[in-house]
Amino acid sequence: MSFVCISDFCKRFATHTVFENISCEIKQGEFITLLGPSGCGKSTLLRCIAGLTTVDHGTLTVNGEDITNQIARLRGIAMVFQSYALFPNMSVYDNVAFGLKMQKIPKAQREPRVREILEMVELESYHNRYPQQLSGGQCQRVALARSLVVRPRILLLDEPLSALDARIRKNLRDQIRRIQQELKLTTIFVTHDQEEALTLSDRILLMNDGQIVQTGTAEEIYTEPASAFVAGFIGNYNLLDRQQARQVLGLDISHQLAIRPESIYVRESGRDYGGKDLIPASGIVTGHNLLGNVIRYHLDITGVPVIVDLLNRSSERLFTRGSELDLLFNRDEIREVS
Ligand SMILES: Nc1ncnc2c1ncn2[C@@H]1O[C@H](COP(=O)(O)OP(=O)(O)OP(=O)(O)O)[C@@H](O)[C@H]1O
Numbered sequence: 001m002s003f004v005c006i007s008d009f010c011k012r013f014a015t016h017t018v019f020e021n022i023s024c025e026i027k028q029g030e031f032i033t034l035l036g037p038s039g040c041g042k043s044t045l046l047r048c049i050a051g052l053t054t055v056d057h058g059t060l061t062v063n064g065e066d067i068t069n070q071i072a073r074l075r076g077i078a079m080v081f082q083s084y085a086l087f088p089n090m091s092v093y094d095n096v097a098f099g100l101k102m103q104k105i106p107k108a109q110r111e112p113r114v115r116e117i118l119e120m121v122e123l124e125s126y127h128n129r130y131p132q133q134l135s136g137g138q139c140q141r142v143a144l145a146r147s148l149v150v151r152p153r154i155l156l157l158d159e160p161l162s163a164l165d166a167r168i169r170k171n172l173r174d175q176i177r178r179i180q181q182e183l184k185l186t187t188i189f190v191t192h193d194q195e196e197a198l199t200l201s202d203r204i205l206l207m208n209d210g211q212i213v214q215t216g217t218a219e220e221i222y223t224e225p226a227s228a229f230v231a232g233f234i235g236n237y238n239l240l241d242r243q244q245a246r247q248v249l250g251l252d253i254s255h256q257l258a259i260r261p262e263s264i265y266v267r268e269s270g271r272d273y274g275g276k277d278l279i280p281a282s283g284i285v286t287g288h289n290l291l292g293n294v295i296r297y298h299l300d301i302t303g304v305p306v307i308v309d310l311l312n313r314s315s316e317r318l319f320t321r322g323s324e325l326d327l328l329f330n331r332d333e334i335r336e337v338s
């Protein structure tokens with residue numbers, strides 16, 4: 001049996017159903033990312049796991065023990081929120097020590113534990129500071145330390161990085177992952193940032209509209225999206241309906257096609273395509289965006305808009321608006337989705 005088993009969770013607010021019959025299993029020490037658009041029910045699911053909100057139906061077991069109706073404080077589950085919610089009148093040290101005091105752990109035992117965790121989040125020299133003397137990233141590290149010091153068996157993180165700027169965000173997410181691996185801590189991390197989900201997780205649970213629509217490793221979800229929603233949400237896929245698939249590729253399909261923008265080649269004379277099954281098409285450049293190491297071209301193929309990502313190599317010329325490109329679609333990289 002898995003470490004965490006959620007079965008048939010249902011949650012309603014008055015007449016609004018947030019989710020119905022959600023089930024999933026999580027292994028001990030796994031880092032799970034719960035990914036999905038705003039309002040799909042991520043925070044509510046996390047709050048139900050933490051015991052901060054009751055479920056209307058369903059069970060939650062951790063390590064074989066049914067804790068569906070157990071009060072939050074006794075679950076051994078810690079949660080970090082988007083807003084740090086630190087005690088403003090307490091030092092960093094006291095903020096972190098607070099949970100241990102509540103557990104009536106003697107001072108002599110508290111001290112080494114607080115020091116150890118402060119070291120882990122690299123804030124040992126800040127222990128005397130107050131929250132208003134810290135940056136956003138530092139506050140979030142204190143919040144993380146405060147959750148970790150009580151040695152939870154599960155850590156829940158609800159968009160802990162969304163208030164931070166891009167550089168600090170990346171730094172802190174790497175730090176969270178390192179600590180999680182060091183402690184082998186079962187973790188559920190909520191985000192609506194697909195890049196964060198793809199880089200951090202052992203496994204992604206992708207939610208939409210109160211349902212888990214696909215679970216898998218980053219690679220599985222990225223390369224084998226189960227539906228048009230997943231393809232659209234996770235990888236900027238080109239989605240072609242039946243008519244467009246016929247127009248662009250001459251293919252007869254029953255649902256939709258999902259084609260990753262980096263899987264389409266611009267034909268280069270003399271290049272060996274290694275016996276791949278390629279479908280040729282011709283497209284007119286309508287514009288481009290520079291995405292750092294990638295250039296995203298917007299093309300028109302027989303009236304159908306298609307995006308193609310090419311590596312931004314300085315040796316290569318930029319295709320200007322109006323250029324006609326010979327394209328090759330690799331049949332193996334085309335997915336049919338519903
Ligand atoms: N206490 C509440 N009372 C009534 N409706 C609520 C309550 N909490 C959440 N909801 C509703 O439940 C749905 C899911 O909300 P939730 O906060 O779980 O979404 P989310 O996926 O975390 O979104 P976001 O990415 O914006 O944080 C929303 O439609 C929301 O309005």
Ligand SMILES: [Mg+2]
Pocket residue numbers: 042043044
């Ligand atoms: Mg939320």
